[in-house]
Amino acid sequence: MNIIAIMNDVTAYFKEEALRELHEELEKEGFRIAYPQGKADLLKLIENNARLCGVIFDWDTFSLELCADISKLNKRMPVYAFANNYSSLDVRLSDLQLNVRFFEYALGTAGDIAVKIRQSTDHYIDTILPPLTKALFKYVKEEKYTFCTPGHMGGTAFQKSPVGTLFYDFYGENTMRSDISISVTELGSLLDHSGPHREAEEYIARTFNAERSYIVTNGTSTANKIVGMYSSPAGATILIDRNCHKSLTHLMMMSNVIPIYFRPTRNAYGILGGIPKQEFTRESIEERVKNTPNATWPVHAVITNSTYDGLLYNTDYIKNTLEVKSIHFDSAWVPYTNFSPIYKGLCGMSGDRVPGKVIYETQSTHKLLAAFSQASMIHVKGDFNEETFNEAYMMHTSTSPHYGIVASAEMSAAMMRGVTGQRLINDSIDGAIRFRKEIRHLKAESEGWFFDVWQPDSIDDLECWPLNPRNKWHGFADMDENHMYLDPIKVTLLTPGLSPDGALETSGIPASIVSKYLDEHGIIVEKTGPYNLLFLFSIGIDKTKALSLLRALTDFKRVYDLNLKVQNVLPSLYNEAPDFYKNMRIQDLAQGIHDLTVQHNLPDLMYRAFEVLPEMVMTPHDAFQEEVRGNVESCELDDLLGKVNANMILPYPPGVPVVMPGERLTEESLPVLSFLQMLCEIGEHYPGFETDIHGLHRNEETGKYEAMVLLDSVVHSDSKPSDTVKKHAGKKAVSGE
Structure with a gap:
């Protein structure tokens, strides 16, 4: 300054x-x-x-x-x-x-x-300046001689090596000097929450409307595990969003709990919807507990808010309806909700404490606020045992935290305070709404096709837009009144080929092709679905970036309408398989992938794949214990029916598990297998369009996709596959079979 x-x-x-x-x-x-x-x-x-x-x-x-x-x-x-x-x-x-x-x-x-x-x-x-950052700046200016870790000693070690000097010059002096040891007592301790570290967390709690906040230096993946380890003792039953982040699956693999899954909805675009209101009621939970072996009344619940695609719950309803001791809102994607009135009642820390309950909210500060990667926060409202909670905290926290990450989390809170922070988030919302309107304007004046936006017809009001049952734009069936709301900052663009009701058109432009084109022009998409692209209008997005995206989208329409060669439109894709893409034109590529989508009836297949859950044979914890004992084998994807999975299977997109550890695919859950086979088939037909599927690996010798499954000998005898399932084992599943 x-x-x-x-x-x-x-x-x-x-x-x-x-x-x-x-x-x-x-x-x-x-x-x-x-x-x-x-x-x-x-x-x-x-x-x-x-x-x-x-x-x-x-x-x-x-x-x-x-x-x-x-x-x-x-x-x-x-x-x-x-x-x-x-x-x-x-x-x-x-x-x-x-x-x-x-x-x-x-x-x-x-x-x-x-x-x-x-x-x-x-x-x-x-x-x-907030307290920890102020103390860190002061320490760096004092230039003390240290005889403790880290070994580079404020960057001195790097400057003794030719290659080290390149590293030092790239990151700069202050980055090196602020990378310090926990032995520096004047900065307190992140693990003990003392000194400036404690002051920083109190500062953050006041900023985010929490009673207690914790800085986490390994992302919300770790924050989720900390909350879960404290809230879910071994043998307990928990309620958990089936569309949870994989870190929560890992929590269940680490902690011996019995999960009962909330069942969110999904529309034809593959956009993740919310959990229906009914699932939060006592009657619904009683029925689920009754039908889950060894389950007792749940002690804890985990809900993803917002969803990846920007859907927020009426959290006041959930807090007051759900009869559990503690509720954890995994809000990795919305760390900014406390700073604009449009999010009131739609986030974990909104409003006052709920008598008799503890409310947790975990946030990836680095995702949509200004912080370094891995900077995350846990916010708490309600009475909890801080000493016991801190034991869970220390289980997952390094004794050598990176002070730059810690300070960046605190700094993100400082930036959002007062009128300056409100202006930052309001500018972000305004920019997103202007972009949405411009897309609709361009679509109206374009000859032929253009991109559309997934949103209500009228977006003139500055608000989170409700997804009500009388509306058709959102594509969700049986949507509850005043339950789910669309965050304007999460902009989902739609490509031609699929209507909101799930009907596939004769021609289409798969979004993965547009995503690759944008990547060629220096624009990275947050998430790519079959016919939709997600863009995050965070506080770091300015008019220049928004206009660059608009320009790239209009350029794609131009090259697509001219039907240029793939070699010229997508040179990186062409270089992956020049013989395959030789002389192929962009419209041929789009239509070829679209035809595969039509052949498999993707909207219906995807809906059924997420509608029916595989059979839970054992808990994720028990399944993982068998894996570490070595009681696993590799199984080809086509032979997966009747087998109990050792690991989760999670395709990107949408980035949520379709099979959990300890679950078995049966005839009833056949669409799950068909969906996975379709994703693999697209990659086999079109090089460069392979789907990243966590839990599946490709055998280099056979070229087949394989998963890790438990040996039949360790699966309980009373949970062997039925005769019907055995008949299907080894038979390739297809959509509609």
Whole structure:
């Protein structure tokens, strides 16, 4: 921060000369000087340049009205009003609460004024810095000699090697010097939650409307396990979203719990829907407990909020309806919900505590706020045993945390505080809505096809848009009233080929082709479905990036309509298999993949694959224990019926498990196998379009996809495959069989 703005609208000679002297003295103090052209230009400069650290203006021209306008953008911004002997201050007590300091125009005093401005600037920086980051900056400036870890000693070791100097120069001095040991006592301890670390977590809790918050340095994957290890003792029954992140599957593999799965919906586009209201009721849970062997009343529930595609629950309903001791909202994708009123009642920390319950919310701070990768948070409301919880915390936390990650989590909270944070998230929402409207505008004026947006017909209101049963745009059947809401920041574009009701058209453009084209032009898609693309309009997205995306989408339409060769449109794909793609044109590629989709009737197949769960033979924990004992073997995908899986099988997209450890595919869950076979078949037909499927590996010798399954000898005798299933084992499943 080193920019000072001077509103130089003065004409008197003695004022001009005094400001000229001040300009020179401020430059000696290391400041850069900007001269906005009028009030509107100044306010735009403050809004768009975060390095601005002060404003100097002429009292006779602007008075305190300008201070009030500046305060609306940044309450802490130092403002300096210059007056002379003949000026009338006319200041009220409420005016003095604004962050303004008064100086008098006088020649020869510029040096003293510049020093005072430097002091005010230093105080401003000290005020806005959060506690841990402030302590870390101070430690780095002190340049102490350490005889402890890490071994690079503030980067010194790197500079003793030619290749090390390249690494050092790339990351810079401060990155090296701030990578310090837990032995530095003045920074406290992340594991003990002491000193500046504790202050940082208290600071974060106040910012995110939590009673207690924890910084986690290995992502929400770890945060989810910490919450689960504390909340779910061995032998307990838990309720868990079937569309959970794989980290929660890993939790169940680590902790011996009995899962009862919530069953979310899904539409024809493959977009993950929400869990119906009915599943949260006591009657529904009683029935599920009754039909689950060894299950007792659940002690804990895990719900994904928001979904990958941006659907948020009415969390107030869930908190008040679900009869469990603790509820965990896995909110990895929405760390910003506390900073805009449109998310009120739609997130874990919204509102007050719920009597008799503990509410947890885990957030991937790095995903959509400004933090380093792996920076995550756990927020808590309700009474819990902090000492026991911290044991679970320490089980998953390194004794050598990276202080840069910790400080970035705290800094993300600092950035979201007050009017500045509200402006950041509101700008993000506004940018996403403008982009949505532009897509609809381009679609309306395009000849032939263009991309569409998955959203309501009217998006004029600044809100999270409800998915109500009377609406057709969302494509979900039997949607509950006032239960699910679409986050405007998560923008899903639709490609031609599939209608909202699931009907496949005669021609289409699979989204994977568009995704590869965008990648060729430096634009990375967050998630690619069969006929949809997800883009995240986080606070880091500016107009330049949004316009670049619009340009790339219109360019794709142009090259597609011209039917150019794959070699010219997708050179990276062509280089993977030049013989296969030789002379192939882009429309031929799109139609070929679309025809495979039609052949397998993908919308129906995908719906049925996620509608019917495989048979749970044993818990994920028991299945993993058999795997580590070595009681597993490799099984070809086509022979998977009747076998008990050792690991989860999880295709990307959509990034949620279709088979859990300890589950067996039967005739009833045949669509799951058909869905996996279809994904593999597309990759076999079209090189470069292979689906990443966690839990399946390709045998280099046979070319067949295989999974790890448990040996029949370790599967309980009363859970052997039925005779019907045995007849299907080894027979390739196809859609509709």
